[in-house]
Amino acid sequence: MATRFPFPAPLAATLIALVELLAPPPAAAQDGGSLIPRSLLFSDPVVNGVRLSPDGKRVGYMAADRQGRQQIWLVDADNPGAPLQLTSDTAASLVTWQWCFDGRHVLLVRHGAGGDRLVLLDLASRAEVERMPASGSSIQIVALSPRLPDRVVVAVRRAANVQLKRVNLGNGSAEHLPDLDRFDQWFFDVGLQPVAAREPLPGGFALHRYDGSMWHSMGSSSGMAEVRTNGLVAVSNDGKRVYLVDNNDHDKAVLKEVEARTGRERVIAEDSLSDLLPVGVTLDPATGAPQAMVSYFVRMRRHFPDPSVAGDFDRLARVHPGDVSFAGQSLDGGRWLVRYMNGGPLDYYVYDRSKGEARFLFNDMPQLANVRLAQRRPLIVRARDGLALPCDLYLPVGSDRDSNGVPDRPLPTILYVHGGPWVGNEWNLWLVNRNFQLLANRGYAVIRTDFRSAGGYGRSFMDAGNQEWGEAMRHDLLDIAARATADGIADRSKLAMWGWSYGGYTSFSALGMTPDSFACAISMYGVSDLVRFEESGIERYGEDSWEEWFLRVGDVRTAGGRELLSRHSPINYVERITKPLLVTHGTLDQMVPQEQSDSMVKRMEALGKNVTYFIYPNEPHDYRAAESWESFWAIGERFLHEHLGGAYEPYGSEMARADMRMITGAKFVPGLEGALRGN
DSSP states (O other), X not given: OBOOOOOOHHHHHHHHHHHHHHSOXXXXXXXSSBOOOHHHHTXXXXXXXXXXXXXXXXXXXXXXXXXXXXXXXXXXXSSOOXXXXXOOOOSSEEEEEEEOTTSXXXXXXXXXXXXXXXXXXXXXXXOEEEEEEOTTSEEEEEEEOSSSTTEEEEEEEETTEEEEEEEETTTOOEEEOGGGTXXXXXEEOTTOOEEEEEEEETTEEEEEEEOSXXXXXXXXXOSHHHHTTOXXXXXXXXXXXXXEEEOTXXXXXXXXXXXXXXXXXXXXXXXXXXXXXXXXXXXXXXXXXXXXXXXXXXXXXXXXXXXXXXXXXXXXXXXXXXXXXXXXXXXXXXXXEEEEESSSSOEEEEXXXXXXXXXEEEESOGGGTTSBOOOEEEEEEEOTTSOEEEEEEXXXXXXXXXXXXXXXXXXXXXXXXXXXXXXOOOTTOHHHHHHHHHHHHTTOEEEEOOOTTOTTSOHHHHHTTTXXXXXXXXXXXXXXXXXXXXXXXXXXXXXXXXXXXXXHHHHHHHHXXXXXXXXXXXXXXXXXXXXXXXHHHHHHHOSGGGHHHHHHTOOTTSHHHHHHHHHTOGGGGGGGOOSOEEEEEETTOSSSOTHHHHHHHHHHHHTTOOEEEEEETTOOSSOOOHHHHHHHHHHHHHXXXXXXXXXXXXXXXXHHHSOOEEXXXXXXXXXXXXXXXXO
């Protein structure tokens, strides 16, 4: 699908010119089109921090100027033509911003040598006035209110310490709110009085309500099934009610309304398939109550405590493919800022509720305007024990001419396995999806798998993966591969496994435990030896921090647990590996030590196996630098082409630009030795 492109013209023209200048000549893609350069897919979104003004007439966002400095730009919501550059200060970088409710100012957080500064910017004169320095600390804007437009609550952090302050924007005076300093999340009523807060605890958090004189606990969350799901959602404008999602007495997290003074609660929304999430909520601007809540089961699912907005979301769903994300609204609720998420960059729209009309504003990555991206499709697989596994399918453009979700012929297919494994709901993260777009563009079907133990689908779904890393969880992935083959999506002889962290573990285990199931695999910072992993973790962090890991993976402190961990460790199956493996790791990884990949590779080398291994000395767990990802895929594309047959973009300057080191096996990837020498 081509990305629409009525983006602010000056910025867009600069970007397109730069892209055309820097992009290498495209190679032929499998569908007869052109390959999307890696440098484009792994470039940063141009637009961020998009906000609708309180009157609904303007949209502001952060984007770089011609010198590469982040500035604030404004466009007319009804006629989004050339943008107005609102800021110009280059002495201090722009961290974040918010509209003020007086209609005359915006609030900025700038960062300089002395730390963050809170700055008030006049919309008419564009003059900036400092309202509070943080003296070496960082500033977070916590709360603004239309009832008190000249006040703001901010959190000032220095290392592990935090102070909450209520700032007078007129004169810069600040009142310390000491009772709130022990919390890390805060919710205020329209009088900027505290109503609810979250307190960090070892391994989790506790939620609290304020009855006007003292704080009361609303329960704590410490397990993975709770911490990854539960949380505060909102408080009513009058401060009488607290809204939170909670699964402490439910399998799936539900939306609860709690009376702030008495603690009485009631469930007001729930989903039978998945957890409601404490993000993506639509609030009634008149009351502060949730009108719509979000959950995910492959696609975004929306639930309506207030059915008056259901028709609006129905209309928005017909405007554009993909999930509709509520991103803000005018003070009277008459206009919404929405964004559409469909496996690619974000499309922003302004929606007029009275007219039922949505107007396109811009895409957050205009540099991809002239490329065709894959459209994703849901794929729900039944595991062998009947458990429903939500998956996403990305197909190459032009490979499914009748749009039935199955390519015209079986394709080389890659199963992506996410990390955690207890994370979930990554469906709309571009940092993840850009990888799927690259692989689909190279001619592969890509299945973004989910499997038992993942978060977001309830306690029982997560618990079904307890101590099943090498058994039922692995079987889920094999069942997904079997379904893709049976449906005609995958070419059985050209299946690959790829993943990071836990997904890296599955790539190791796929080749050793089921040596005939996959043609090759790619492991990024994966675990290979569960016994050693737990032992080293206890050495570094102590036993207390590993209690839930012992429950869900296996307990190295017991004979039975040690035997289970050994049986589920890929390093003990290296002798059975017959297919090629590509491995990468970051030296600064504090979650999965590099020794996990080192040990696997050394054992494979000793046995004469086909393994290629390279590291990034300055990367942590989950790579950060675009150059790291570009160089990784420069090697990964050529590796996959060799064993699955997809297209690939030739090596460019990635090796020279990336901070990487080849450890072994460059000879197994055609052209890699020359690329490392700069040839």
